Amino acid sequence: MGFQKFARGTAAMALVMGAATAAQAEPLKIALVETLSGPQASTGLLYRDAVKYQIGKINEAGGFGGEPIELLEFDNQGGPVGAADRVRAAISEGADVILQGSSSAVAGQVTEDVRKYNLRNAGDEVLYINLGGEAMELTGSKCHYYHFRTSPNAAIRVNTLLDGMKEAGVLGDNVYAMNQNYSWGVDVQDNTVAAADRLGFTVVEQTLHDVNKIQDFSPYVQRIQAADADTVITGNWSNDLLLLMKAASGAGLDVRFGTAFLDQPGNIGNAGAVAEGHFLSAPFNAQVNPEETSAFMEDYKSVTGHYPSYVEPTTVFGLMLLGEALKSVEPTEDGLNAADLAVALENATAETPMGPISMRADDHQIIQPMIVQEVSKDAQYKADDTEYGFVPIKVISAADAEQPVQDSCKMKRPG
Amino acid sequence: MKYAPLLLLVTVAVLIALPWLVSGSMLNAAVQMLIAALFAMAFGLLCGQAGMLSFGHAAYFGVGAFAAVHAMNAFGGEGLLPTPLLPLVGGATGLVSGLLAGYFSTKRTGVYFAMITLALAELLHALAPHLKTVFGGEAGVSSFRMPAWGIGFGSLNDVYFLTLVWTLVSIGLLYLFSKTPLGRLALGLRENAHRLRFLGYNTHALGTLIFAISAMFAGIAGALQSMNIEAANYVVLESHISTAVVLNSFIGGVRVFLGPAIGGALMTFFGHVTSDLTRVWLLYQGIIFVLVMMFLPRGLVGELVERLRNPSGEGLARTLGTVLARLVSLAIAAFGAVFLIEFLQRVLSPEYRAGVTDGTWPDIALFSYDWAPLSVSPWAFGLGLFGIGIALVTMVNRRVAARKEAQA
Numbered sequence: 001m002g003f004q005k006f007a008r009g010t011a012a013m014a015l016v017m018g019a020a021t022a023a024q025a026e027p028l029k030i031a032l033v034e035t036l037s038g039p040q041a042s043t044g045l046l047y048r049d050a051v052k053y054q055i056g057k058i059n060e061a062g063g064f065g066g067e068p069i070e071l072l073e074f075d076n077q078g079g080p081v082g083a084a085d086r087v088r089a090a091i092s093e094g095a096d097v098i099l100q101g102s103s104s105a106v107a108g109q110v111t112e113d114v115r116k117y118n119l120r121n122a123g124d125e126v127l128y129i130n131l132g133g134e135a136m137e138l139t140g141s142k143c144h145y146y147h148f149r150t151s152p153n154a155a156i157r158v159n160t161l162l163d164g165m166k167e168a169g170v171l172g173d174n175v176y177a178m179n180q181n182y183s184w185g186v187d188v189q190d191n192t193v194a195a196a197d198r199l200g201f202t203v204v205e206q207t208l209h210d211v212n213k214i215q216d217f218s219p220y221v222q223r224i225q226a227a228d229a230d231t232v233i234t235g236n237w238s239n240d241l242l243l244l245m246k247a248a249s250g251a252g253l254d255v256r257f258g259t260a261f262l263d264q265p266g267n268i269g270n271a272g273a274v275a276e277g278h279f280l281s282a283p284f285n286a287q288v289n290p291e292e293t294s295a296f297m298e299d300y301k302s303v304t305g306h307y308p309s310y311v312e313p314t315t316v317f318g319l320m321l322l323g324e325a326l327k328s329v330e331p332t333e334d335g336l337n338a339a340d341l342a343v344a345l346e347n348a349t350a351e352t353p354m355g356p357i358s359m360r361a362d363d364h365q366i367i368q369p370m371i372v373q374e375v376s377k378d379a380q381y382k383a384d385d386t387e388y389g390f391v392p393i394k395v396i397s398a399a400d401a402e403q404p405v406q407d408s409c410k411m412k413r414p415g
Numbered sequence: 416m417k418y419a420p421l422l423l424l425v426t427v428a429v430l431i432a433l434p435w436l437v438s439g440s441m442l443n444a445a446v447q448m449l450i451a452a453l454f455a456m457a458f459g460l461l462c463g464q465a466g467m468l469s470f471g472h473a474a475y476f477g478v479g480a481f482a483a484v485h486a487m488n489a490f491g492g493e494g495l496l497p498t499p500l501l502p503l504v505g506g507a508t509g510l511v512s513g514l515l516a517g518y519f520s521t522k523r524t525g526v527y528f529a530m531i532t533l534a535l536a537e538l539l540h541a542l543a544p545h546l547k548t549v550f551g552g553e554a555g556v557s558s559f560r561m562p563a564w565g566i567g568f569g570s571l572n573d574v575y576f577l578t579l580v581w582t583l584v585s586i587g588l589l590y591l592f593s594k595t596p597l598g599r600l601a602l603g604l605r606e607n608a609h610r611l612r613f614l615g616y617n618t619h620a621l622g623t624l625i626f627a628i629s630a631m632f633a634g635i636a637g638a639l640q641s642m643n644i645e646a647a648n649y650v651v652l653e654s655h656i657s658t659a660v661v662l663n664s665f666i667g668g669v670r671v672f673l674g675p676a677i678g679g680a681l682m683t684f685f686g687h688v689t690s691d692l693t694r695v696w697l698l699y700q701g702i703i704f705v706l707v708m709m710f711l712p713r714g715l716v717g718e719l720v721e722r723l724r725n726p727s728g729e730g731l732a733r734t735l736g737t738v739l740a741r742l743v744s745l746a747i748a749a750f751g752a753v754f755l756i757e758f759l760q761r762v763l764s765p766e767y768r769a770g771v772t773d774g775t776w777p778d779i780a781l782f783s784y785d786w787a788p789l790s791v792s793p794w795a796f797g798l799g800l801f802g803i804g805i806a807l808v809t810m811v812n813r814r815v816a817a818r819k820e821a822q823a
Contacts, residue, residue, distance in 0.1 A: 037694050049766075075690040080555060081651070084644035085443055085687070088571070092439040105648050108554025112646055116559060120569045135553050142554060182544035183552035211544060305765055 026335035027067040028326075030055065030097045031090035033083055033110065036075040042265070043102040043311065047131055048073065049304045050315035051099055056303065058323040065331030076100070080109035087113045096336045097127045097322070101151065101311060104184065107133025108142065115144045125338040127345075129322060131315045136187045136406065139363040143409040146338065148345055148364045150318025151311070152283055154187035154235065155403040156370060157260045161233070161281035162195050164372025164394040165258055170279070172230030172256070174204045178220065178244065179235050181208035188235030188260065204229050212239055217247035224248065230255055237261040242270050249274040263310050268375065269384030275375045276388060284313035284354060285371040285392040286381040292353040297381070307381060317357055318366065320350040339414060355398060363409045370401040430579055434572045444687040446575050448680040449582040450640050455664045455679030456589055457632035462661075463669035464593060465625045466605025467521070468529050471536025472633055473656035478512050478539075479505030479634025480641035480651050481550065487558040487642070497563035502581050502638040509634020510627050517626030521619055524608065536657055543649035555648030558641070578639050585632055586676060592628065593672065601625050662700075666707050668714020677716050695760050699753075740811045748804025755797035757781055762788050 032051050035044035052071065059068040072095055074086035083106045090098055100110050107130050114128040130138060130149040134157070139149055152160075165171035177192045179185030185208055193203050204227040207220060214220075221244075224232060232255050236244060245257055257278040262268070268275055286297055286307070300308045300316070308316065325344035329336065346361040357368040372394045379389025434442055454476055461467050479502075486504040490496040496504065520531040543550040550556070560568040567573060592598045600621055603611045612618050641647040660679070667678020682700065689696035711718045726734065761767055761779050770777055778785040779793075786793035 037690060037697055041694075073691075075694075077686065077690055079650050079653075080646060080648045081447070081640065081644055082690075084646070085447060088443050089440045104553040105555060105650050108551075108557070109644065109646055109648065111554075112557040113644075116645060133554075137552070137554050142557075183547060183554070186547075210541065213541070305768065305770070 026094070027070045028064040028097075028331075028336050029070045029072055029093065029095045030099060031072040031074060031086075031093070031095035032099045033074045033076050033086045033090060033106075034100055035078045035102050035106070036073070038078045040078045040102065043132075046265075046310060046312050047099075047101045047315055049306075050308065050312040051131075051319065053300060053303050054316045054319035054323070058319070058326070061323070064326050064329075064336070076106055078103075078106075080106055083109045084113055087117075091117060091126055094335075095126065096338055097129060097341070099129050099131055099319075101131030101133060101315065104133040104135035104138065107138055108135065111138060111142055111144070111147045114146055118146055125342075127338045127341055129318065131318055132311050135183055137183070137408070139365045140406040140408040143363050143406075143411050145364075145411055145413055146342060148342075148359060148366075150321065150366045151314050152368070152370065152401075153365065153403075154184065154260075155191050156401055157235070157281050158188055158191035158233065159195055159403060160370035160396045160401050161258045161260070161279060161372060162192070162199055163396060163400070164281060164370075165231070165256075165279055166199050168372070168374075168393045170231075170256055171199065171201060171258075173201050174227070174229045174231070175201050176224050176227055176229035176232045176255075177203055177206040177234075178224070178232050179206075179208055180211040180237075180240055182211055185211075185235050188233070192233045201231075209240075214240065214243065217244045218251065220244065221247045221251045221253055224255060225251065225253055231258060232256070233258045235260045237264060242267060245271055245274050245278065262375065263383070263390060265310055266384060268386055268388050272386060272388070276377070278375050279372060279393070280375070280390065281370050281372050282390075283317070283368050283370055284308070285373050285390055285395075287379070287390075288371055288392050288395055289353050289355075290380075296353050309383065313354075314368075317350065317352040317354070317368065320352055321345065321348055321357055321359060321366070324348040324350045355395075357398060360402070360405070362405045363411065365405075367398045367402050369398045370396045372396065427583065430583075434575055439571060442571055442575055444684055446571070446578050446643050447640075447687070448683045449578045450636050450643065451660075451663060451679035451683040452676035453582045453585050453639070453679075454633055454636035454660055455667065455675035456586055456673075457629050457636060458660045458664050459669050459672075459675030460589060460592070460601070460632070461626060461629035462664060463671075463675065464598070464605065465601040465622070465629075467524070467622065467626065468661075469520075469532040469626075469629075469657075470529050470654075470661065471516075471532035471534075471657050472629075472660050473652055473654065474516070474536040474539045475509045475513055475630035475633040476637035476640070476656060476660075477543075477647075477649070477652040479509045479637030480647040481556065481637075482508035482634070483638035484556050484558045484641045484647040485549075487560070487645075488556075491561050493561065493563065498561055498568050498642075499563060499566070499577055501642060502635045505634040505636075505638025505641075506631045507634070509637070510631035512634075513627035513630025514623060517623040517630065521622030521626055533654075533657075536652065536654065540649070540652040540654070543652055550649045551647070555646050557646040560642060560645055574643055578643065581635060581639055585635055586673075589632065590672065597621075597624065662704050664714075666704060666714055668717025668720075670713065671717045671720050674714050674716035678714060681715070693757060693760075694764075695756060698756065737811060737815055741808060744804050744807030744811060746804070747807065748801050751797050751800030751802070751804055754782070754800065755794075758786065758788075758793050758797060 032048060034047050035041055055069055055071045063069050072090060072093060074090055076083035076086050087098060087110055098110060098114060100106060111128055114126055118125040125146055128147050130147060132151045134151055134153045136154055162171060177189045179189045189206050196203050234257060241259060248255060259278060259280050262278060262280040263282055286293055297307050325341060325348040328344045329340045345359050349356050349358040355369040357366060360367050371392050373390040373392050375388050376391040377387050379391050382389040433445055458472050461469055483501045483505045486496055486501055516535050520528055523531060562568055604618060604621060608618050663679040663682045664675035666682060668674030689699060713721055758781055776788050778787050
């Protein structure tokens with residue numbers, strides 16, 4: 001008799017425990033597949049800081065379905081092959097959302113992997129949130145329903161930059177388009193040329209040069225001089241931007257640069273006074289809406305040890321949008337239905353210190369305010385421990401920053 | 416060496432049974448290990464057997480990868496080129512580009528040969544971003560593995576078996592090639608090209624041919640990779656792919672037949688496991704390479720084969736004892752070194768330093784203990800273990816040397 005009682009008791013216990021686990025949903029797993037080692041790790045680590053910060057905030061506010069969100073980290077080893085491998089690993093460990101940002105090459109791989117996985121595993125979809133792959137085709141020919149981009153792209157960067165410079169009265173009549181010869185540089189050049197009629201300037205010359213191979217930019221500076229340009233619009237980043245600006249300044253050239261990535265850590269520290277007076281269009285500036293922004297700046301610093309810069313604010317804002325979307329999704333028995341989250345993301349808006357942001361349903365490109373800014377000594381927050389920082393010149397509202405959906409995006413919506 | 420066929424059979428059997436033995440993530444690593452093994456074998460044919468050190472093998476790997484991806488898109492896995500035969504395209508383009516590149520590069524030998532291969536690979540690498548239609552621009556060319564021959568090719572298992580069959584067949588072909596007169600002549604080319612020419616052989620044609628065959632197998636490996644990830648991106652042409660295959664092959668042992676394959680597989684596995692564990696895995700990879708080159712210049716497999724061929728004559732028990740003693744003391748030293756590196760890396764990381772406020776240094780958790788960075792204990796622990804390990808190794812080495820001297 002003793003044994004029967006024991007058995008019955010155990011069975012009852014098992015039942016109760018089973019019921020308890022069923023009622024409690026699986027925690028939502030979000031995987032960051034980023035470049036965390038090797039020569040390109042510096043940007044990847046910035047994404048990691050920002051993601052950890054904002055997932056922490058979402059968890060403080062209750063997480064998802066009453067459970068804290070679990071953040072998995074994977075090192076994609078800097079390339080598409082490693083990324084493909086880590087995306088598979090992330091999915092097999094139960095990740096429902098994949099985050100990545102530091103390279104368009106990797107983003108191209110991840111977005112295609114997610115698309116194919118979803119085709120082969122209907123009903124068990126995963127979502128890819130692209131935090132920073134800015135190549136146009138990711139929301140163009142490669143766009144699909146489960147890809148969401150939370151950073152701007154070439155069209156948004158260039159058009160807001162030109163609008164802002166025009167309004168500030170610093171966009172000359174003769175614009176020189178100087179870019180790196182690959183898809184990103186070509187996109188920036190095309191958008192610069194396309195805006196010429198609308199804003200009434202002439203593109204005096206366009207140059208595409210080798211990527212990260214040129215040590216001496218003086219021949220290019222001579223061409224700028226010969227073309228009699230007063231403004232140079234460039235999508236260059238890293239060394240190609242620094243060396244170009246230094247060569248121009250060394251030749252005593254009086255031109256103003258309009259750039260996309262001048263805020264990359266190290267650029268201002270390296271360029272110093274050479275960068276003064278040049279322009280940048282980015283989704284964040286620390287002096288816009290001072291009250292909310294400085295609270296965000298200080299809070300970010302208290303958690304990560306540094307002020308947010310470069311890709312970090314956009315990443316945080318993108319994940320704020322994810323947090324808002326998660327609020328309106330009901331957890332299912334096995335955690336999260338990615339299709340529900342996709343719908344929620346399309347309908348969500350988030351209030352960031354820069355203003356409201358939302359996701360455009362047609363191509364899943366984020367619509368967010370852009371800030372045209374100038375490098376100046378008057379900046380409140382200095383960059384790279386120099387005396388320079390970024391002063392906002394014009395805040396372009398989310399609606400004005402929006403650019404038309406590309407024709408090449410043929411998004412298949414489920415159902 | 417009479418156990419070699421048996422060992423081979425067991426290995427193949429384990430490889431076939433692998434999908435039922437390991438997790439999905441490990442199977443994924445296995446696919447990449449196989450590809451890296453085949454790529455290293457292709458390199459080994461050129462560098463180990465024919466003695467031509469190429470610094471640009473990523474070019475043929477990449478050409479094969481892009482050819483396969485375009486063929487995958489063009490045929491859709493049907494007609495003349497069903498999915499399982501796609502690596503043929505990679506092999507064919509590898510062969511053709513190898514013939515072209517080989518014709519120019521094998522006109523010179525030694526350092527000049529290496530420079531030409533490097534230059535040709537860089538040429539392609541610099542050209543690729545400009546040709547958006549062929550190389551797909553920054554986001555790459557992607558594709559979709561279509562079902563063929565009644566196999567879906569959607570699951571990882573299918574991909575694994577496809578890669579396994581192609582890798583085993585290719586390595587088998589490479590083995591048979593090494594037994595042909597041409598394969599034997601490759602050794603002659605390595606040992607003494609002048610004498611070969613005096614004997615009446617056309618060494619330039621010979622070099623070109625071997626270069627092309629090596630490029631062909633590199634192309635097959637590239638095709639397998641683009642089939643695995645269903646995409647190709649021009650970063651596959653970057654020089655670090657070329658250097659990785661050189662390092663892998665030398666770690667394995669470039670002059671023994673399966674050395675490069677084992678080196679490639681081991682180092683890929685190492686990267687797969689350690690890159691999620693520690694941020695500084697590339698440092699460990701470099702340390703391993705330096706240590707292997709310093710103490711085992713024949714490579715891991717090369718050294719093993721050498722030991723098996725020339726046993727120390729001390730009897731099995733004693734040899735095993737020495738090997739075990741060496742391994743244990745090396746493991747102690749390695750643990751000490753890893754502890755020091757990891758601890759230092761944590762102390763220096765920006766996250767940790769953000770937590771350092773007004774001179775108080777919080778404890779750091781490492782290997783399930785908390786260590787205070789300002790106290791002696793972590794440093795003494797790491798350095799101590801490292802020192803003990805090294806001391807033990809030298810002791811074992813001295814005793815072995817003393818025994819040898821006593822015998823002699």
